[in-house]
Amino acid sequence: MDSQNGSNLRQALLTSSLGAMIRGPAADPADTAAGSGAQGALNLLGSRAAPTPHDLLAVAQAQTFPLALDDDQDTLTLLPNALSDSDLEADDDAEDDSYLASEFLNAQAMDAHPEHAEYPEKTSQFSIFADACVVMADGDEEEGGGGGGEPRLVARDAAAQAYEHRLDAEQQGREVANIIKRREVAAAAEHEGLLARHKLAVVTPQERFAAYKAAMARPAAAEEEDSVAVQAPKRQKVDEGGMAARPAAPERPRDTRLAARFAGRYALPPETGEYVAARTAAGTTLFFPLRAPPEPSASASLPSALGRMSMAQANRVVGEIEQEIATRESLLDHAHDSLAKLTLQPADTRLWAEKYRARAYVDLVSSERTNRAVMEWLNAWDACVFRRGAGADTQDRWKRPLRRILLLSGPPGLGKTTLAHVAARQKGYDVVEINASDERTAAKVRDRVLGVTQTQGVAMRGRPQLLVIDEIDGASGAVSAQGDFVSMLVKLATATSDAGEGEGQGQAKDGRPKGRKKPQAQLLRPIICICNNVYAPVLRPLRQIAQCYHVQGPTAARLAQRLQDVCALEQLPCDPWVLADLARSTECDVRASLNALQLMANRPAPAAGATAAAAAAAAASALGTAGVGGKDVQRSLFALWAQIFTRADAPGQPRQQTAAEYARALVAAVRVSGEHERLLQGCWENYLLMDFRDLTHTRVSDLCTQWLCFADLMDAAGRRNPQQAHGLHSYLEYPLLAVHLTCSSPLGLARGAFVYPAADYAAHQARTARVALAQSLLAGCAHVRMRSSLTASTVCSEFADLFLQVLSPAVSTANRHLLRGRELEQAERLVDVMAAWGLRLVQAKDAEGQYVYRVEPPVDRLAGFVGRKSARRVMPLRYAVRQMLAQEMERRRVRSAADRGEDQAGVGGMKDGNAAEAAKREYLGRLFADPLAAVGCPSGELPDAGAAFVTKDFFGRPVVKKQQSKTSPATSAQTMQKQQQQPKAWFHFFEGFSNAVRKPTRMSELL
């Protein structure tokens, strides 16, 4: 009772303050905006007083956020290139500062404008907040003296990470460069050996080939060594030489490079031993020392071969060698490239989510209940597939279970696919998977499904096959010749049962052992379908016939345990609390947590001296800041409402969560949901039912007058100008945050009073109906001028109430002969008005079966306010009076129709009352026949043409009509008369159809 009173009081307060708001924003005290500055806004959360938009606007003005109120149109306009939220957070950016400065100048210019001087408070009010949002979320930390805001820390962290990445990349590049260098040295040595061999045995091509092969084989070995070296890269100091060497190398042409290399070694003739001189293409002379031959046979023939070799031959040999060196070099380069690619890849490319996928039933982390249910369903297939045990469905010939398709649903990453695979393997099936990436037209899938579910698995160790259709809700509803994919599945699963029974009877009669030749396809193997959203429209038919299970994710503790196991296997030091946090932040999404963990593991390890706690803190901050594992999951509206109305320190909330964190999470969740309007409606309709503490009601009234009006303003501005809607969208989250700050309680929605918002839709429906009603009322109005001066909205706001009073005179008796004096006048007037507005009284039966007269169109609903129904009676209510009115109206209608008929006949024209009418009609007739004559002479005499009116041409000369010059006025008058006497008549042929309606014709028209 007490709370009821309280909520009434709140309502009253609210209405009064809303009334103040409606009267205009200019009436709102401007001192709120002026008095509270940026400092006030900073204290928003700390003082426990709900922040107002004004505070934030004041902050915004300090920052000159580019949003302004257009004074002429009362609209919010977003100045060009308005900042997005991310820009807001990175406010320390120099570019943004300069941008803000320019915007500030703009705003100053606008303020200096004389028109704006009239509404200074408005401008200040609506040049919207910039950091206010951040301030609001960060309020606690700022207040607690935590130093710089977290966004800055984030930015700094990100920058540091990016720098580190760059360093890594550079280092890898340098390592590759080192490898190349080493390889080049090796190649040079090779060349040397090759050269020597060539010098020794130029004459035999076989030996050349062998030498070449050997030369090719050796760098391959060297490559292997190198790749081993590269795969275990060590962090080493960057030497300037390495960096310098690499870019310098490709600049030089190849032959000069070679020449330079050889020039160093072979430029001078060796001091000892024999040598061969050779000239390169560049003209350098080289001296190659002769060495002992590797093979004895070659060495035997060496002196003679050398002796025979002339200078020209040697030159040719050197040319060939150079050519070979060139090919070798290109091959080596190619090898380096591929090696470089290899070295950039990590050692184990598998995702952990794949690597640690559950292999056995006991490894499954999804909820035990679901696992068991799936196994039970598979057990029911045993009788059909493995011919053991009794089937669940005794009616079925194949002893299949009643529901032959299993539909697993649930959010992504909970292990639905894993569950299906593991359970199937556990039962001894071979799993065949159809994924979203496969072709999924109905015909193809049908072949595939039948192939799997009908044939005995021959290829795969003789095990029966089970079909897993993953992501079935992604199946397109495209209808092919055989219908869409899902309905094909349904047909396969259901139609077989009927056919099976029919077949069973037929079999009994014919004595045929098996119905193998029948055309009807049979589903003889289980099918497991997996989807995220079981209520996808595509799945509707399947949902009815399939066994549906919603896969529950593991509990956070269990997932954390599993993550810890994985960490142990990967030798990754990890704090259990961090893992629990990770599990919670991914909402027990196994795949996402594992991916996040792997990402963390791949990051550079902390310094060796760091303690485990520091490492855990770093990991936690990495998790929190980089958004790793944070999930863009759309939550249900009710969950969001619960979040809005639950205090951050409520018992059920996760520990160690500050109000600011909670608020930030709330804003993010609202942003993801995108349902600002619906959410706000829900808050608006339910906030009074919530159990929050506001003894003076000031916070609630502030919320409504400030924040909700602000939200309305934003919403309206967005609607009016859809291009701006996107820019304004991000502000719609903060009114919801304000609702949270004002109305949240530890209980949340636990009282159960929360109802889904329906008032807005109901109001919309009612409004549509009323507008249609007003329009139909207007359409029935015979008075053109009246009709044109009214619109549907003016009918509702100004006209309807008075009009209904006019329609409701006090008529006491139902006998029209007894009506006297004023009552008679009123009744007649009522009938007149109703006729003029096209209102009718229609007899109908009401809900109790009583006859009533309804007003058509039902104008009485135009003023059907709650609570006013009894006070205002529209039209005389008594049945008899209404009947009398209806009869009177009908009589009048008949009379007017008869009048019209007489008018058309032209007989009644001379009757007493209608003389003027007849004269008018006659005049109009003449006007149509000859406008000039009629206008010039209303009395009916035919003057000489041109006497009254002389048509003149452009130069003012009178226009002489040609036919009048030919014929005399008398004859023209005669022809006119004749034309009047003989109007045209024609036969209109209705082609193509016979409407077969006999039109009643009065005999008087024929006689």
Place this chain on the structure above:
Amino acid sequence: MSQIDIQYRKSEQREFCLIETQGSLETDKPGGLRGQQRFAAIERQPDGKVIMKIGVHRVVGSVVPLKKPLAVMVKEGQAEDSSSDLTYKIQAIIKEKFIFKLRPVVDLQQEILKLPTV
């Protein structure tokens, strides 16, 4: 019990015909198509066809005998006070009707039709 006197005099009989058309007869005259206005010529052909000519168009129709003949009567005398002197005079008996259900065609003159086509 009131009696209604219906008079039939052969000498006063006029000729009426009932026309059924696939289409409508229309006019731009304000009062509508009424009275004995002459706007069409209807000819009976010896082969049982009828031809209605309006302007340069012509519709061919057929004559169909009515299953029940119709009588055209005119009420005479004032019926307000008493019904004693109320009489109906039969003006015509209609026994057949003309049905025009074909599409009108342009009634070209014969010499135009005889022109050689190029």
